[in-house]
Amino acid sequence: MKAVVCRQLGLAHTEYADVAPPVLRPDGIRIRVHAAGVSFANLLVLEGKHQNRWEPPFTPGTEVAGVVLACGDQTSLFKPGDRVVAGVRIGGYAEEVVAPESTVFALPDAVDFDAAVQFPTIYATAYGALKWRAALAPGETLLVHGAAGGSGLAAIEIGKMLGARVIATAGDASKLEAARRHGADIAINYREEDFRDVVLRETAQRGADVIFDPVGGDTFSESLRCIAPDGRIIPMGFAGGTIPQIPANLVLVKNVTVIGIYWGYYMGWGKQLPPASVVKRVRGAFDEMLGWAAAGRLSPETFAAFPLERYRDALDAITERKVIGRVVLHPDTTI
Incomplete structure (x- = not known):
């Protein structure tokens, strides 16, 4: 599959490349990514300046929306073909991503993929x-x-x-x-x-x-x-x-x-995992927010969308500080 790979810290050391698909874990949901969110935090991660640091090589990106391809043996909430939005610790700038079921949320038909990626964070x-x-x-x-x-x-x-x-x-x-x-x-x-x-x-x-x-x-x-x-x-x-x-x-x-x-912390990305009551509360929050969006009461604004290979243009738009709303990437250009 295609993905953006950071070989060394710094945007100059990233490339659009062929990589192996991520391994499907027992608690994981494999997602065909239709939209990935682009943020200032992604730039900080690439520069090694974010609180969450990764050793290269890695694929940036924490917000994705798309369609379920496969589900791990220990999952129960989704099936292949479901429209979903997910938060991931890393790996969103790719054609496929595997997210833990706890941070995958059902996406109403009335909410498009570009809008959806604004919800995980x-x-x-x-x-x-x-x-x-x-x-x-x-x-x-x-x-x-x-x-x-x-x-x-x-x-x-x-x-x-x-x-x-x-x-x-x-x-x-x-x-x-x-x-x-x-x-x-x-x-x-x-x-x-x-x-x-x-x-x-x-x-x-x-x-x-x-x-x-x-x-x-x-x-x-x-x-x-x-x-x-x-x-x-x-x-x-x-x-x-x-x-x-x-x-x-x-x-x-x-x-x-x-x-x-x-x-x-609420997504399970901190040093301490949240208790089950918090995980349940988070799912309730997403149900409420996405319900508001489906009813037209929340209107996430997309400033621009780029195919995945133009990720540098997307990040440049962030650094120019002219973005209103969010910038997204489209790993799947058939949509």
């Missing part, structure tokens, strides 16, 4: 962060930074599903329009306005109840100055290039809760 992380960890409540104000990226758009949509008023920040008109299109009530161009001032003005000086921040750096610091008492701030990532140092005095005087979330 992007929408799932927003769901877990906002619903489980921050307990975002109806009527609260949610501030979303980096609002036009895949994570930001997912947070806007999940926030609206949970009944929040959503304020979004982005850096140009097209990204602001995307945020509004996906449900943001207020969109702020942070290059033209101080988002802190706007948030305080729009909340009668109270501030945002929950802040979803995939940017970090100065954005995180300014967010702490427009968060409501008893507010919750979720550092989702550091796309701005700087990991912020959290001033404990502000956390203290404003009763702020800083919330971490590593979705990989």
